[in-house]
Amino acid sequence: MSESYDIVIVGGGMVGASLAAALAPLPLRVAVIEALPPTSSEQPSYDDRATAVAYGSRRIFDAMGCWRALESAATPIRRIHVSDRGRFGFTRMDSRDYGLEALGYVIENRAIGPALWDQIGGHDNLRMICPARVSALTVAGDGAEVTVSREDGGSERFGAALVVAADGARSPLRELAGIDNDSRDYGQTAVIANVSTSQPHANEAFERFTEHGPLAMLPMAGRRCSLVWTMAPEAAARVLAAPEDAFLDELQQAFGFRLGRIERVGRRQSYPLTLVRAGSQTAPRVALIGNAAHALHPVAGQGFNLGLRDVAALAEVLAAAVRDGDDPGGASVLEAYEQWRCEDHERVITLTDSLVRLFTNPLGPVKAARGLALLGLDLLPAAKAGFVRQTTGLAGRLPRLARGLPVA
Numbered sequence: 001m002s003e004s005y006d007i008v009i010v011g012g013g014m015v016g017a018s019l020a021a022a023l024a025p026l027p028l029r030v031a032v033i034e035a036l037p038p039t040s041s042e043q044p045s046y047d048d049r050a051t052a053v054a055y056g057s058r059r060i061f062d063a064m065g066c067w068r069a070l071e072s073a074a075t076p077i078r079r080i081h082v083s084d085r086g087r088f089g090f091t092r093m094d095s096r097d098y099g100l101e102a103l104g105y106v107i108e109n110r111a112i113g114p115a116l117w118d119q120i121g122g123h124d125n126l127r128m129i130c131p132a133r134v135s136a137l138t139v140a141g142d143g144a145e146v147t148v149s150r151e152d153g154g155s156e157r158f159g160a161a162l163v164v165a166a167d168g169a170r171s172p173l174r175e176l177a178g179i180d181n182d183s184r185d186y187g188q189t190a191v192i193a194n195v196s197t198s199q200p201h202a203n204e205a206f207e208r209f210t211e212h213g214p215l216a217m218l219p220m221a222g223r224r225c226s227l228v229w230t231m232a233p234e235a236a237a238r239v240l241a242a243p244e245d246a247f248l249d250e251l252q253q254a255f256g257f258r259l260g261r262i263e264r265v266g267r268r269q270s271y272p273l274t275l276v277r278a279g280s281q282t283a284p285r286v287a288l289i290g291n292a293a294h295a296l297h298p299v300a301g302q303g304f305n306l307g308l309r310d311v312a313a314l315a316e317v318l319a320a321a322v323r324d325g326d327d328p329g330g331a332s333v334l335e336a337y338e339q340w341r342c343e344d345h346e347r348v349i350t351l352t353d354s355l356v357r358l359f360t361n362p363l364g365p366v367k368a369a370r371g372l373a374l375l376g377l378d379l380l381p382a383a384k385a386g387f388v389r390q391t392t393g394l395a396g397r398l399p400r401l402a403r404g405l406p407v408a
């Protein structure tokens, strides 16, 4: 006999846990099945990274009632400086020019996990099942069933009207649901670490395009920054293994002296970068969200923010189904979700992919053109405002949560 829920979310990482929290006010019974607790050293979502949470995502968290728990761990980004190493063009964006308190906030992933899981633990209609790994899916006309393998070798089944895949870029559930994907290796690796600098960042984030790939320094508490440094895999292996002094020298050369001397570096880690796009966002009784639907290059910090808008849209479509007495896993819900999300996905994937292609192209005329593009962005307020609207998550058809309204 299987236990039954309205919604089963597979994956309790940053996006899956956010969906559960967003569904809390609805009269739906929700289970989240997660393979690894947030404190596990193997946890792929709540790891050593820090996430640039866009202003639009802050609004979503606020409307979900999660922001209070995240706020003390969040460092506001008030300005962003974008430059091309060794070229003339640069541009700067300032939150005050757009009437925003901040363009975004930097939060360590390890702080996001416990805040979301605590939120889930506080609601009777939400249940976290962990550690437990989904290993099979069966779909019938009126529902779906997932099989969960437990650590002790046992297994259990859970029934649901809708199963949501929030199980990351390699998404076993996407495969079990028969949804194909397009995947392209960027041939780049992101090296991440926390660094401290001799000069304060004054809440400014830096995105610097270098000949090897983009380098971001995101402001954190004190004089610390979260570094995301993208380069070829062989170069990444070298800087990961380099002694601290050599690492700091190379980073200083690539970043320059805008924050004075880069004095210390914490634990370094690396992530191979691949663009993954699911062929469809839905299958019968299944919806994809977050990296299971789209895994992006981290340039411009868009992946989680796009996933959180999946969350807000799916929660709203489900709220409408509840209101109208519709089946939450029925075809009309899945169709509404798929149609809503495709435009935002397309826009963000095109934006991040074009930035990577444009700024890693070694050809002289392309290098000159991107200097002009940065200069143009700086001189054309309307173009810059459009870029800011997109990257802060305030463009296109916004779900209720992204407008600061309750989901229902």
Ligand SMILES: Cc1cc2nc3c(=O)[nH]c(=O)nc-3n(C[C@H](O)[C@H](O)[C@H](O)COP(=O)(O)OP(=O)(O)OC[C@H]3O[C@@H](n4cnc5c(N)ncnc54)[C@H](O)[C@@H]3O)c2cc1C
Binding pocket: 010, 011, 012, 013, 014, 015, 016, 033, 034, 035, 036, 043, 044, 045, 046, 049, 050, 051, 052, 053, 132, 133, 134, 135, 166, 167, 168, 169, 172, 173, 190, 192, 228, 271, 289, 290, 291, 292, 298, 300, 301, 302, 303, 304, 305, 306, 307
């Ligand atoms: C270096 C780097 C920097 C980034 N910086 C930013 C940024 O600044 N801003 C931003 O918006 N985005 C950023 N991103 C992207 C962001 O990290 C991802 O979009 C986000 O983590 C995706 O979360 P997710 O929950 O969809 O997937 P994941 O984080 O992969 O979580 C999937 C979860 O599913 C669980 N799981 C997997 N399989 C199963 C199974 N069979 N059964 C049960 N559970 C399972 C896993 O244990 C995990 O907890 C960055 C990415 C990288 C690589």
